[in-house]
Amino acid sequence: MRLRLSHRAHPFVSDQELQNMQPFVRAAHQLMVEKTGVGSDFLGWIDLPEQSAEMIAALKKKANEIAQKSNVLVVIGIGGSYLGTRAALSFLGPALPELAEPALRVVYAGHNMSATYLTELLAELDRYDVAVNVISKSGTTTEPALAFRFLQAYMEKRYGKEEAATRIVATTDRANGALVAMSRAASYTTFVIPDDVGGRYSVLTPVGLFPLAVAGVDIDALLAGARRAKQELVDVDVLKNDAYAYAALRNILLRKGCAIEAFVSYEPGMHYIAEWWKQLFGESEGKDGRGLFPASLDFSTDLHSMGQYVQEGARILFESVVRVKKPRHALTIPELEGNADGLNYLALQSVQHVNDTALRATMLAHEDGRVPQVLFELDDMSEQSLGYLFYFFELSCAISGYLLGVNPFDQPGVEAYKKNMFALLGKPGFEAERARLETPR
Amino acid sequence: MRLRLSHRAHPFVSDQELQNMQPFVRAAHQLMVEKTGVGSDFLGWIDLPEQSAEMIAALKKKANEIAQKSNVLVVIGIGGSYLGTRAALSFLGPALPELAEPALRVVYAGHNMSATYLTELLAELDRYDVAVNVISKSGTTTEPALAFRFLQAYMEKRYGKEEAATRIVATTDRANGALVAMSRAASYTTFVIPDDVGGRYSVLTPVGLFPLAVAGVDIDALLAGARRAKQELVDVDVLKNDAYAYAALRNILLRKGCAIEAFVSYEPGMHYIAEWWKQLFGESEGKDGRGLFPASLDFSTDLHSMGQYVQEGARILFESVVRVKKPRHALTIPELEGNADGLNYLALQSVQHVNDTALRATMLAHEDGRVPQVLFELDDMSEQSLGYLFYFFELSCAISGYLLGVNPFDQPGVEAYKKNMFALLGKPGFEAERARLETPR
Numbered sequence: 001m002r003l004r005l006s007h008r009a010h011p012f013v014s015d016q017e018l019q020n021m022q023p024f025v026r027a028a029h030q031l032m033v034e035k036t037g038v039g040s041d042f043l044g045w046i047d048l049p050e051q052s053a054e055m056i057a058a059l060k061k062k063a064n065e066i067a068q069k070s071n072v073l074v075v076i077g078i079g080g081s082y083l084g085t086r087a088a089l090s091f092l093g094p095a096l097p098e099l100a101e102p103a104l105r106v107v108y109a110g111h112n113m114s115a116t117y118l119t120e121l122l123a124e125l126d127r128y129d130v131a132v133n134v135i136s137k138s139g140t141t142t143e144p145a146l147a148f149r150f151l152q153a154y155m156e157k158r159y160g161k162e163e164a165a166t167r168i169v170a171t172t173d174r175a176n177g178a179l180v181a182m183s184r185a186a187s188y189t190t191f192v193i194p195d196d197v198g199g200r201y202s203v204l205t206p207v208g209l210f211p212l213a214v215a216g217v218d219i220d221a222l223l224a225g226a227r228r229a230k231q232e233l234v235d236v237d238v239l240k241n242d243a244y245a246y247a248a249l250r251n252i253l254l255r256k257g258c259a260i261e262a263f264v265s266y267e268p269g270m271h272y273i274a275e276w277w278k279q280l281f282g283e284s285e286g287k288d289g290r291g292l293f294p295a296s297l298d299f300s301t302d303l304h305s306m307g308q309y310v311q312e313g314a315r316i317l318f319e320s321v322v323r324v325k326k327p328r329h330a331l332t333i334p335e336l337e338g339n340a341d342g343l344n345y346l347a348l349q350s351v352q353h354v355n356d357t358a359l360r361a362t363m364l365a366h367e368d369g370r371v372p373q374v375l376f377e378l379d380d381m382s383e384q385s386l387g388y389l390f391y392f393f394e395l396s397c398a399i400s401g402y403l404l405g406v407n408p409f410d411q412p413g414v415e416a417y418k419k420n421m422f423a424l425l426g427k428p429g430f431e432a433e434r435a436r437l438e439t440p441r
Numbered sequence: 442m443r444l445r446l447s448h449r450a451h452p453f454v455s456d457q458e459l460q461n462m463q464p465f466v467r468a469a470h471q472l473m474v475e476k477t478g479v480g481s482d483f484l485g486w487i488d489l490p491e492q493s494a495e496m497i498a499a500l501k502k503k504a505n506e507i508a509q510k511s512n513v514l515v516v517i518g519i520g521g522s523y524l525g526t527r528a529a530l531s532f533l534g535p536a537l538p539e540l541a542e543p544a545l546r547v548v549y550a551g552h553n554m555s556a557t558y559l560t561e562l563l564a565e566l567d568r569y570d571v572a573v574n575v576i577s578k579s580g581t582t583t584e585p586a587l588a589f590r591f592l593q594a595y596m597e598k599r600y601g602k603e604e605a606a607t608r609i610v611a612t613t614d615r616a617n618g619a620l621v622a623m624s625r626a627a628s629y630t631t632f633v634i635p636d637d638v639g640g641r642y643s644v645l646t647p648v649g650l651f652p653l654a655v656a657g658v659d660i661d662a663l664l665a666g667a668r669r670a671k672q673e674l675v676d677v678d679v680l681k682n683d684a685y686a687y688a689a690l691r692n693i694l695l696r697k698g699c700a701i702e703a704f705v706s707y708e709p710g711m712h713y714i715a716e717w718w719k720q721l722f723g724e725s726e727g728k729d730g731r732g733l734f735p736a737s738l739d740f741s742t743d744l745h746s747m748g749q750y751v752q753e754g755a756r757i758l759f760e761s762v763v764r765v766k767k768p769r770h771a772l773t774i775p776e777l778e779g780n781a782d783g784l785n786y787l788a789l790q791s792v793q794h795v796n797d798t799a800l801r802a803t804m805l806a807h808e809d810g811r812v813p814q815v816l817f818e819l820d821d822m823s824e825q826s827l828g829y830l831f832y833f834f835e836l837s838c839a840i841s842g843y844l845l846g847v848n849p850f851d852q853p854g855v856e857a858y859k860k861n862m863f864a865l866l867g868k869p870g871f872e873a874e875r876a877r878l879e880t881p882r
């Protein structure tokens with residue numbers, strides 16, 4: 001149940017180069033642990049592996065109640081309010097959700113403003129027993145607020161106000177904002193998004209834990225994995241702390257001319273882990289005109305689409321590859337009489353061996369193609385390993401952001417489109433902004 | 442049923458700059474229409490909108506037969522052999538496939554080598570009536586060949602050889618290769634992948650048309666849309682041909698310092714259109730150390746994850762935004778008594794209006810953030826519009842690749858990992874390569 005760094009981008013980065021980063025890694029470490037860096041009001045994620053047992057028990061109780069009477073949970077949230085949950089469920093859950101018949105399905109809303117999506121969601125729900133978890137710090141972020149306006153009306157019409165109130169759970173601010181007020185008025189169960197944890201660092205708060213518990217995930221094991229990461233990744237020595245080494249490597253590679261980092265995996269279930277990782281690093285570091293552009297590749301799938309670019313395109317990319325040592329199932333390749341497909345040289349080998357060999361082969365090919373590569377090894381596809389991974393990357397991201405010289409915990413750029421949107425939509429209070437936008441450029 | 446270029450990256454690119462490209466666009470156009478450029482053996486896609494009526498009829502007949510007796514079609518293919526189908530079905534099909542109960546579901550295999558995925562796929566299939574479409578030019582590409590070895594065995598065990606043969610359709614080479622031989626031996630219905638069409642340009646061949654017909658897509662309308670694009674996008678004048686203008690713009694922006702092009706959409710159903718587009722442009726242009734890195738963003742979803750980077754990160758990105766003018770459904774925002782969520786300023790407006798305003802607002806914000814943007818307008822989410830879009834981008838990509846000075850139709854870099862993989866797996870004939878790889882570096 002660990003994530004290990006097993007390849008440090010050699011021959012493109014030497015251990016000496018990595019060691020040269022030590023004083024800066026130490027400085028970044030001190031900013032973090034002494035809470036003296038920019039954004040230090042948002043360091044609550046550090047202690048999330050040790051949650052209050054009382055809160056966890058309350059959360060499980062309500063999750064159990066919801067799971068008893070529902071077979072669909074609609075998670076309403078955007079950005080960090082849903083990506084951690086989606087990442088965890090794509091990793092732990094069925095590989096083919098469209099064929100599987102789980103006791104409970106989690107679907108998402110409030111992460112887009114597509115009339116197509118929302119209309120079809122509302123139409124499909126009639127066939128299911130529905131519960132809703134609305135997740136928003138303020139309650140006024142347009143996407144989730146809009147979806148909740150529809151879903152709340154749907155639930156009250158279908159179940160009546162009283163029963164709907166038992167099927168709707170709000171995860172929101174402790175005391176302030178529209179959603180906490182609405183929840184009080186309607187007597188919803190609420191869980192708290194801590195003040196000192198930003199959205200992209202929130203998967204181990206009730207934001208992620210509640211829907212995961214409803215879906216049957218062992219959240220104790222998830223937290224135990226994170227706790228182990230927290231206990232293990234403490235050495236300030238960049239050669240002994242994999243999370244710090246990764247942070248230093250990204251900063252070295254950026255300054256060697258890499259503009260893009262691609263998160264690469266060979267398990268389809270890691271697709272949304274990559275999306276979570278993209279938000280974590282992209283939003284933490286993409287500011288002040290800086291930052292690596294975070295991309296993701298699902299191999300070997302994308303070797304047949306983006307592989308050409310990676311092998312021979314512009315040399316501005318490095319890859320961070322996650323190898324899963326033990327997939328969820330073992331599968332042996334049968335022998336085929338006559339060998340018509342020419343694959344009998346693989347007969348009686350495991351599919352995992354072939355997949356793993358594709359990884360090794362690709363790393364050698366990309367090295368020949370001058371693509372620096374970092375390799376991580378994840379033990380298995382368990383809750384523990386996932387918790388370890390979440391914490392590992394959160395820690396690494398904090399150090400990496402400080403090394404880059406930015407505030408790893410804010411996201412000022414996210415306001416720009418919102419402000420324009422409020423102005424163009426005629427939201428009260430944005431009249432001056434509207435006038436500015438309507439001035440011909 | 443059209444795709445129109447409605448914003449040409451001003452103020453970052455002037456019309457004069459675009460016009461300066463005219464002689465080069467003309468030269469690229471001539472390479473293509475006179476078939477004198479590199480890769481001209483692979484220009485068959487140009488005429489795909491006019492297919493043989495006989496082939497289409499045969500394809501529909503078999504599709505209908507399969508659709509009558511199956512409720513799951515497993516499409517086995519990788520890269521261009523499945524991405525066009527997936528793009529079309531994610532665009533035209535249900536927005537929430539995990540909740541919907543369509544008459545027939547299409548699922549994919551052979552696009553990865555995950556034991557987790559393949560094991561769960563095989564286990565789930567027992568509950569469904571299954572058909573298989575295996576798509577491979579050679580029949581020996583490892584990923585689909587491996588999946589088909591499992592699926593063929595599954596089908597024969599479950600249905601018996603004779604019935605299985607009626608439920609398996611192969612799309613492959615006209616005459617040569619392992620898959621055509623296997624199909625003859627087992628009497629499978631086969632459809633042909635033309636010799637002069639590469640994988641990423643193949644969606645309008647039986648590669649895409651057959652599974653789409655099984656899924657109930659109106660393939661005549663799809664082809665009609667492509668035909669219209671072919672008829673309309675003929676002007677060699679870069680200011681009058683949107684496909685050529687787009688090709689020229691990408692080349693200008695690359696040389697202005699953009700390293701990354703992000704395909705942006707505001708409809709979740711366009712997610713796999715973006716994946717198809719990424720392969721089209723990434724594989725056509727990512728060679729000889731060149732090419733834009735193709736990325737994709739689903740807005741407004743990703744405005745809350747990657748939006749920060751786009752607004753304020755390194756200035757090396759431009760966006761190609763597709764606006765869908767008319768979504769599949771209309772939905773009006775209800776009024777909420779008391780206005781607890783503060784959204785009543787949107788009451789009685791359409792969700793589409795809000796989504797569209799988010800697009801406008803974001804474009805203004807990103808312009809302020811110095812991100813060049815190209816805007817496309819797509820009329821609706823119909824088969825016709827999709828056919829138009831496919832052809833538009835294929836045409837544009839050919840011109841763009843020639844403008845870049847590369848062969849837009851080959852993919853030499855895809856072989857590198859395969860060769861290493863065969864060597865490491867001990868495939869007969871790769872002994873020398875294996876020895877080379879095992880030499881310490």
